Structures are given as C-alpha cells and as structure tokens.
Amino acid sequence: MTSGSPIRLVFCITELDLGGAERALTQLVLGLNRDEWEPHVICLGPSGHFVDVLKGEQIPVICLNARGIASLPRILIRLTQELRRLRPALVQTFLFHANLLGRVAARFAGIPHVVSGIRVADHRSRWYGRLDRWTNSLVTTNVCVSQGVADYSADVVGLARSKLRVIPNAVEIERFANAPPTDLRSLGIPDGSRTFIAIGRLERQKGMDLLIDAVALWKTIPDDVQILIVGDGHDRDSLQAQVAEHRLTDRVHFAGPRQDIPGLLKSACALVLASRWEGMPNVVLEAMATGRAVIATRVEGVPEIVRDRVSGLVVSPDSPADLRSALEWFAENPQFVESAGSESQRIVRESFTTEATCKAYTNVYRTLLSRK
Known part of the structure; x- marks a missing residue:
C-alpha cells in the first residue's frame, strides 16, 4: 500500500x-x-x-x-x-x-x-x-x-x-523523563516539601473532592507533605470551599491550568488519581514516564498500567478512606515510592x-x- x-x-x-x-x-x-x-x-x-x-x-x-x-x-x-x-x-x-x-x-x-x-x-x-x-x-x-x-x-x-x-x-517518554523540575514555591508550597500532585479537570469524574476528603481524614499529616491540584473546571469554586471548610488551605494548593506538566510532575513525589471512571488516564502514563509512583483508583485502564504494590498502589474508587490509607502509606515508605517510580518508568518504556x-x-x- x-x-x-x-x-x-x-x-x-x-x-x-x-x-x-x-x-x-x-x-x-x-x-x-x-x-x-x-x-x-x-x-x-x-x-x-x-x-x-x-x-x-x-x-x-x-x-x-x-x-x-x-x-x-x-x-x-x-x-x-x-x-x-x-x-x-x-x-x-x-x-x-x-x-x-x-x-x-x-x-x-x-x-x-x-x-x-x-x-x-x-x-x-x-x-x-x-x-x-x-x-x-x-x-x-x-x-x-x-x-x-x-x-x-x-x-x-x-x-x-x-x-x-x-x-x-x-506517552512522549523523553519529554517527561528529561523535564527540568518546576519551582513549586511560586504555588505556595514550601521548599523541601514532599508534594502529592493531582492533575485533571475539576469535575466530578476526576474525584478531586474525594482526594480533599481523604486529606481531611488524615489526622497526622507529616509536616513536609503538601497536596497540589492542577487543572480547572466547573467544580473549582466548590472544591476551594471544601478545602476551606476542612481548614486545609495550608496543605492543599490549587495551581489552575498549567502547561508545564512535565516539570510539575518532576517536582512532585507521586501522582494521585482519584477518578470515579476513566478510559486509560494519560496523566498516569505521564507521571510514570517522569519516574513517579502512582496512587490510583481501580477504574478503567488503571489496572492495565499501574502494578499494585510494584509501581504504585491501586485503591477502590469512591473511597476517601482508602485514598487516605494509600497517601499515609506512601508518606511512611519513601523507599518504596522511589523504587516504584523507577519501575513505572521501565513499564512505559517497554509498552506505551x-x-x-x-x-x-x-x-x-x-x-x-x-x-x-
């Protein structure tokens, strides 16, 4: 042909x-x-x-x-x-x-x-x-x-x-693997923080409300842990109100829509995907290409790319309690987070x-x- x-x-x-x-x-x-x-x-x-x-x-x-x-x-x-x-x-x-x-x-x-x-x-x-x-x-x-x-x-x-x-x-692997990190201080995140990042439209599908509830359930958050939410959408105001209601404004930060996603991922310690449904979330592949471990809900496509307890943790959808447990486990096991990030990058190089x-x-x- x-x-x-x-x-x-x-x-x-x-x-x-x-x-x-x-x-x-x-x-x-x-x-x-x-x-x-x-x-x-x-x-x-x-x-x-x-x-x-x-x-x-x-x-x-x-x-x-x-x-x-x-x-x-x-x-x-x-x-x-x-x-x-x-x-x-x-x-x-x-x-x-x-x-x-x-x-x-x-x-x-x-x-x-x-x-x-x-x-x-x-x-x-x-x-x-x-x-x-x-x-x-x-x-x-x-x-x-x-x-x-x-x-x-x-x-x-x-x-x-x-x-x-x-x-x-x-995923464009080299674009993410070789990205220079973004300085997160301009987004209100103190230098030296361990930042969990969530990226997506601020709409019900992406479950950002579930992530905020999970952080609210986390009673002993380490001093150096921060949450960064990147994106925009119809639920922005309600999500910001939810953060204020839980008195988490010093922990949860909204970056709005950004074009430096590779740099933001490079500066984070892990990605959190709290979606209620998906297809095959590109942001997970992008985080994996950057060399980041992933916490993700067990929705469509996720079990096919995230290997539970190997390249990240896969949790039940619609469960802030499970998300909180995964966040806490990541915070307590930094060596696993580092090794899971390396495994993530290997997986995307082989198959995606x-x-x-x-x-x-x-x-x-x-x-x-x-x-x-």
Missing part, C-alpha cells in the same frame, strides 16, 4: 484544546509515515492549543467553530461538505460528539470506512451509550484505549465485541511508546483498506 500517492485520512475530533484525547490525536497524526499517509484534521470546535502544533508540522487543520448543541446541525452539514471535498479513504474520530457527527457525516459523504475512538467508559448518562449503540452500524471498527473500556462498551453499552479493538494510549501506538493504528487502517 505504500506505492503511489499517500492515502488520505481525515481525523475528526470535538476540540483541540489541551487534553488527553487531543494530545493522543496529535501524537498519532504526527507519528504517521507521510510517504504512506496524508492526514487532515477537522475540529468541530474553535481553534485550540494543538491546532498550532499540527499546522507547524504542515498538517492541514479545519476548525468548524461549533458553539453548543444548537450549532450541531450546522456543523453536521459543514462536516459533510468537507468530507465530500477531501474524499478520504477513511475517517478516524475521537471523543463523543465527533464520534457521533463524524460517522453520520461520513455516511452522507459516501466514505466507506469509519474508525471510532472510544476513550472513556462514560458513566454520566445512559443517553451517551444509547446514541453510540444506535449509530454504531455506521462504524467499521471501534478502537478502545483499554480492555476496561472495551468490556464496558460491550457489557454496558451493548456494542458488538467483533467491532472492538484495544490500542492503549502512548508513541511508535507502538502508531503502528497499531496503521495496522488497523491497512486491514480495513485492503477490503473490497
């Missing part, structure tokens, strides 16, 4: 702001062999951080500027028009709205193959699963980021297992490289395009 002109692919995603799915799409697109593939990217929303990254590498990007649910009919028409103009051999979609509109637009445009990226076991609403199931006849293959997501998609959503493939996320993920996706594309 490498003879002749490169094969045109369209990658469609809901938005291209900073985020795990957005970074994963960017890594995949930039990792493609341009002698074989000609990638184009369509973003349903306005321009975001990764638009400039992609354009800087000569990848054509179109932003359709969706503005809420009311604009979706207009966006569907525009997306169909762009697919008819580009005539790709295959459309790859990422995130719920792009998955839904992308598969419908591809059918209207006569595109024969649609690969849908399922990146999370979405517990928010049954309607998400129903819409996915009702339109999945328009999809050729669903790529799930973890076996946990594949099992959820089959057992709960009701998608056909024959259409499900598992390709895990990747960008090269391996790109190869897996292109194998899916080649298989589909070889069919008549």
Whole structure:
C-alpha cells in the first residue's frame, strides 16, 4: 500500500484544546509515515492549543467553530461538505460528539470506512451509550484505549465485541523523563516539601473532592507533605470551599491550568488519581514516564498500567478512606515510592511508546483498506 500517492485520512475530533484525547490525536497524526499517509484534521470546535502544533508540522487543520448543541446541525452539514471535498479513504474520530457527527457525516459523504475512538467508559448518562449503540452500524471498527473500556462498551453499552479493538494510549517518554523540575514555591508550597500532585479537570469524574476528603481524614499529616491540584473546571469554586471548610488551605494548593506538566510532575513525589471512571488516564502514563509512583483508583485502564504494590498502589474508587490509607502509606515508605517510580518508568518504556501506538493504528487502517 505504500506505492503511489499517500492515502488520505481525515481525523475528526470535538476540540483541540489541551487534553488527553487531543494530545493522543496529535501524537498519532504526527507519528504517521507521510510517504504512506496524508492526514487532515477537522475540529468541530474553535481553534485550540494543538491546532498550532499540527499546522507547524504542515498538517492541514479545519476548525468548524461549533458553539453548543444548537450549532450541531450546522456543523453536521459543514462536516459533510468537507468530507465530500477531501474524499478520504477513511475517517478516524475521537471523543463523543465527533464520534457521533463524524460517522453520520461520513455516511452522507459516501466514505466507506469509519474508525471510532472510544476513550472513556462514560458513566454520566445512559443517553451517551444509547446514541453510540444506535449509530454504531455506521462504524467499521471501534478502537478502545483499554480492555476496561472495551468490556464496558460491550457489557454496558451493548456494542458488538467483533467491532472492538484495544490500542492503549502512548506517552512522549523523553519529554517527561528529561523535564527540568518546576519551582513549586511560586504555588505556595514550601521548599523541601514532599508534594502529592493531582492533575485533571475539576469535575466530578476526576474525584478531586474525594482526594480533599481523604486529606481531611488524615489526622497526622507529616509536616513536609503538601497536596497540589492542577487543572480547572466547573467544580473549582466548590472544591476551594471544601478545602476551606476542612481548614486545609495550608496543605492543599490549587495551581489552575498549567502547561508545564512535565516539570510539575518532576517536582512532585507521586501522582494521585482519584477518578470515579476513566478510559486509560494519560496523566498516569505521564507521571510514570517522569519516574513517579502512582496512587490510583481501580477504574478503567488503571489496572492495565499501574502494578499494585510494584509501581504504585491501586485503591477502590469512591473511597476517601482508602485514598487516605494509600497517601499515609506512601508518606511512611519513601523507599518504596522511589523504587516504584523507577519501575513505572521501565513499564512505559517497554509498552506505551508513541511508535507502538502508531503502528497499531496503521495496522488497523491497512486491514480495513485492503477490503473490497
């Protein structure tokens, strides 16, 4: 399939702001062999951080500027028009709205193959699963980021297992392994502190409220232990109020959205993921690439990357008490934390490289395009 002109692919995603799915799409697109593939990217929303990254590498990007649910009919028409103009051999979609509109637009445009990226076991609403199931006849293959997501998609959503493939996320290992540490004093953290860091949207899924409750349950916190929460979202004000209510303002710090995540991870002693549900959390892979041990809830994707009592601790979701016990155990066992960080980095070097993920996706594309 490498003879002749490169094969045109369209990658469609809901938005291209900073985020795990957005970074994963960017890594995949930039990792493609341009002698074989000609990638184009369509973003349903306005321009975001990764638009400039992609354009800087000569990848054509179109932003359709969706503005809420009311604009979706207009966006569907525009997306169909762009697919008819580009005539790709295959459309790859990422995130719920792009998955839904992308598969419908591809059918209207006569595109024969649609690969849908399922990146999370979405517990928010049954309607998400129903819409996915009702339109999945328009999809050729669903790529799930973890076996946990594949099992959820089959057992709960009701998608056909024959259409499900598992390709895990990747991480830019050297970017994190070689990052210079960030000076945390500017964030209110005293010099010499052992900092547990939590990174993610400040929304219910990520369980930041559970982490704050866990710290509140920790009655004998060592003097040098601090908690740093990085990110923004709808729950920011309520989380800050929760910290104040528990009188933890000298222990729990909010950094807001940041672009120096590798440096922040390098300055922390461990990552805490308190999520209620996931897919395969990129931030865990990033922490592991940095050489950091991980405390994480037993949600989709986590048991496939974090080895309990080897590279970190895996605890029950929705349990502040279990989180508190893990935090306390880490604080009391610094030698384990150091060795678990080294093991974490070894695991991602072996199994979660960008090269391996790109190869897996292109194998899916080649298989589909070889069919008549």
